[in-house]
Amino acid sequence: MCVLCGQDFVAQVHWTDRHLEHRARAAAPGSDPVAFQGDRRRDRGHRVVLTNEVVRHYGLRVEDWGGSKYVLRDHKGRTELVQDLGSLWPAAAKLAGRTPDPLDPALCEALSAAHDG
């Protein structure tokens, strides 16, 4: 934990976040850090929208938490703070009481209906 900004140091970048690091490396040096931050924020926002499409079938909602983490909530107001998609699913399982499974026929049916509807 950094005493100045209160954020954890992340020793391990989850594979779903690697493209951001890759883009930053590809652009540096001389790139505009503001443009990178904007890009990163848009990417996180997009992820939040898509993830909510899935987690709402488990009665959950995810939000970006200050651009550094994600906060997952259930209807009772319980929350879990997670770093990335790697830690989001175990936290979702804890709150929902069952493991979110993309092969679950009920979830597949609900997602298909949402798409067609």
Next chain:
Amino acid sequence: MKDRDTRRPVTIVTGFLGSGKTTLLARVLSEPLMANTAVLVNEFGEVGLDHHLLRRVDERTVLLGSGCVCCTTREDLVGALMELLDMDQRGEMPTLERVVIETTGLADPAPILHTIYTDPVLQHHFLVDLVLATVDAVNGVLHLDRNPESVKQVAAADKVVVTKTDIAEPGIVRRLLSRLGTINPSALTFEAAFGEVDVHELFRPYGVGTHAALTFLAGKPDEPHDVGDTYSVSVTFDGPIDWTAFGIWFSMLLNARGEDVLRVKGLLDVGEAGPVVLNGVQHIIHPPQHLGKWPDEDHRSRIIFITRGIRPEELLDSLLAFRGLLGARPLPLHAEQTVPFP
């Protein structure tokens, strides 16, 4: 602009007990090409290995909280690799060009990948570029039938070396090759009699531009490859897919069924100039590479899943249900699609 990757390549040599790992290594290490290669072995077997950079490591695993076997850290490897790195950086040895790690016969290669990709120091200095599996031509089919570890090793492999073909009947070798192709259609297969194998070809990096084309022997959609409860299915999409959505789907699948996803490998069209290279063994996903250009004319996504107990139609139905998020529909790939794989 991309910095040149200075990470040292690590090759994992896996294979069932007595399948000829050490014989193969002894042959390979005698090549001048391998002079600056360090070797980590678990045990000194009957076949003496004579190499100046040989180290023995005692398999010490630290199980993490989740208790999942593939997400264990091999403390012994961390220690051994750090020591090699120290020696290399102090100039106490010739430049370390490659590390070969030989696993025990029953070992699952996934914890080695996990160790290298999650250690805060090692992940910046080493990169697993190749998993080799040795399979004994005489007893291979028997091992694959009786030992799930053996199937896992073949599924995790990029290249499979069939050993002892000199003492096996040709019919048996053919049966084994067909069996291997069914378990892992994406792996390249080599035959080695008396440990004789083309070392350059075997250790050739699988990089773009090396013309390493491999054939996805995908079954017809109605004929999935199944070996007992091991299945493989190759999938493409009818357009570019949303990488963020794929990350959500796949991380969710790995969390729910990670131990049953033995292998995933492929190129994904994410609407950029080049594809994303995806390569994973169980829960462990190699850092995906975003390539600047496609390795060949075919710009479609091509991805293979090797699973245990998950039927191909379950995966396809799930990807179809996620079409709204992914932005494209999945299509099973038909037989004989040539896929260049970096």
